[in-house]
Amino acid sequence: MFEFDVVTLSRLQFALTAMYHFLFVPLTLGLALLLAIMESVYVMTGRKVWKEATQFWGTLFGINFAMGVATGVTMEFQFGTNWAYYSHYVGDIFGAPLAIEGLMAFFLEATFVGLFFFGWNRLSKVQHLIVTWLVALGANFSALWILVANAWMQNPVGAAFNPQTMRMELTSFTEVLFNPVAQSKFVHTVSAGYVTGAMFVLSIGAYYILRRRHVDIARRSLTVAASFGLASALSVVVLGDESGYTAGENQKMKIAAIEAMWETEPPPASFTLFGIPDLKSETTKYEIKIPWVLGLIATRSLDKPVEGVKALVERSEERIRNGMAGYQWLAKEGGHPNAAVPPELEASMRDVGHSLLVKRIRPDIENATDTQIHEAALSTIPDVPxxxxxxxxxxxxxxxxxxxxxxxxxxxxxxxxxxPWFLRMTMYSLPLPWVAAELGWIVAEYGRQPWIIDATMPTFLGVSNIPASNVAASLAAFVLFYSALAVVDVALIVKYVRIGPREEAEPQRSGAPVLPAPSPAQTR
Incomplete structure (x- = not known):
């Protein structure tokens, strides 16, 4: 039965704030680079229409950027309010990329965003172009550090558990930064942001052409968005394949759940194009499979099997049992200034995180029955459907x-x-990149459960020791506040889209003289 305890409410609150915040992040990433491209064309050609296009899309970028900053700040505070033990346990590692991201977003990126808006008449063309490219670069760097922190939760490298302090401590910042999960996640997420920005420009450009307003700017914007969007969409698919491979290496249960693959798939593993997962019978009905594809994605080979849910549950049960000896030693010796793990327990210490899964069932995990251990192992299966x-x-x-x-x-x-049919289809496609992006985060984060740090700390252990009613109250406040922000954001975007770009007449280039405006007497 679904219970609204402090763990569930804290997860729900963070999920809602994160998914709401990510409505603004991909558009910021995509629009920033499109602004830089459009302004580059303006500087190279001198055509004012490109300046007007840059300024118009820049206005919409500014609205989105402000909303993104406002919604992003609250997320970081939740680590201290709702996830205090998690912050205490991994603060040495997790805090570093978050601090760098704060510097990138609030000092570097925000400074150049200000120069972008107020520097048109104060900077030269080239200087302002450099500022615009730095805005785009800052947005990408800001995303990089957040994704480095998130990837560490998926694949905790460059860190080690210290039995004297009972905390995870950083051993190699280089390993954290160059975590293979972080690299694949960064390029995949940023490419998805580029697709979002391109679709935004494409859809609004289509709207103007259908309404026969600002057609000159709309056609140019549409041309840039089409080429940029095509390259980005192709990149998302290619780079998503790399994300699948890193998950296949480090998060095998996530891959098995995504495929609704209960039994181990023999090589060459097939990809399930369609099917209906049945949790009761632990089968997938009406399967349509594509041969070899899953093997290539998950193992980069045609001769390796891809483990199924049942086999992985058995492995988790073994790790739970193996980790109990390490847990019992920590319960007696952990936290002492001279605590040192005995050599014979080093293998068991690597599985202590799995043994902690039993704590959700009973506090004295060393006395857990076989049934309870099996139940804890089953908790490693995320929501398959x-x-x-x-x-x-x-x-x-x-x-x-x-x-x-x-x-x-x-x-x-x-x-x-x-x-007309193409323009209308493009307009109706406007929300789809956001749908795809949110689904991507559901796959990434929901697929990580029950771990807040994969195979290291269960999610239920990371929460703060506060009443569930407090979290429920703050959750309700966030829903009301963010709903109001959503109304404001949509209203501002719609307002400035209706106003449209400011267009100025360009001088003729054919050599013909520019005719003077007729006098009032001539117009009578």
Missing amino acids: VLFWSFRIMVALGFYFIALFAVAFYLSSRRRCGN
């Missing part, structure tokens, strides 16, 4: 974006962007 369908909808949207941007690129290169 949620992951199965979230992943497939996300992938289907990814291929849809490739097709849409390919058509847009073809039509724009042929100067046939006025096709």
Whole structure:
């Protein structure tokens, strides 16, 4: 039965604030780079229409950036209010990338955003262009450090447990930074942001062309968005494959749940294109499989099996039993100034995190029965149907974006962007990149459960020792506040889209004289 305890409420609150915040992050990433591209064209050609396009999209970028900052600050405070033990346990590692991200976002990025808006008449063309590119670079660096921190939770490298302090401590910042999960997650997430920015520009440009307003700027913006979006959408698919491989190396249960794969898949492992997971019978019905694909994604081979849910549960049960000896030693000796792990317990210490899963069932885990240990092992299975369908909808949207941007690129290169069916389809596609991005985070974070730090700390142990009613009250406050922010954000975006870009007449380039405006007497 679903219980609204402090763990569930804390997870729900962080999930809602994180997913709401991520409505703004991908658009910031995509629009920032598109602004830099458009302004580069302006500086190279001197055409004012490109300056006007940059300024117009820059206004929408500014609204989105402000909302992103406002919603992002609260997330970091939750680590101290709702996840105090987690912050205490891994603060030495997790705090470093968060601190650097704060410097990037609030000092570097915010400074250049200010120069972008107020420097048009104070900086030269080249100086302002450099500022715009630094805004784009700052946005990407800000995302990098957040994803480094998140990737460490998925694959905790560069750190070791200290039995004297009973905390995880940093051993190699280089390993944390170059964590393979962080690298694949960064390029995949940033590419998804580029797709979001391109779709935003493409959809609003289509709206203007359909309404026959600001057509000159809309066509140019659409051309840039089509080419940029096509390259980004292709990158998302290619780089997503790398994310699948790193998950196959480090988070095998996540891959098994995404595939609803209960039994180990023999080589060459097939990818399930469609199916209906049945939790009661632990099977997937009506499967349609593509041979070899899963083996190539998860193992980069055709001769290695991909382990299923049942085999991984058995392995988790073994690790729970193995970790109990290390847990019992820590319960007696941990925290002492001279505590040192005996050599014969080093293997057991690596599995202490698994033994902690039993604490959700009974506090004295050393007395757990076989049934309770098996129950704890079963808790390592994430919600299979949620992951199965979230992943497939996300992938289907990814291929849809490739097709849409390919058509847009073809039509724009042929100067046939006025096709009504294409323009309407583009407008209706506006929310889809956000849907895909949120589903991606569901796959990444929900698939990590029951771990807040993979195979190291269960989620239920990381929460603060506060009443559930306090979390419920703050959750309700966040919902009301963020709902108000959403209304303000949408209202501002709609307002400035309706106003449209400020357009100025460009001087003629054909050599013909510019005719003077008629006098009042001539117009009578």
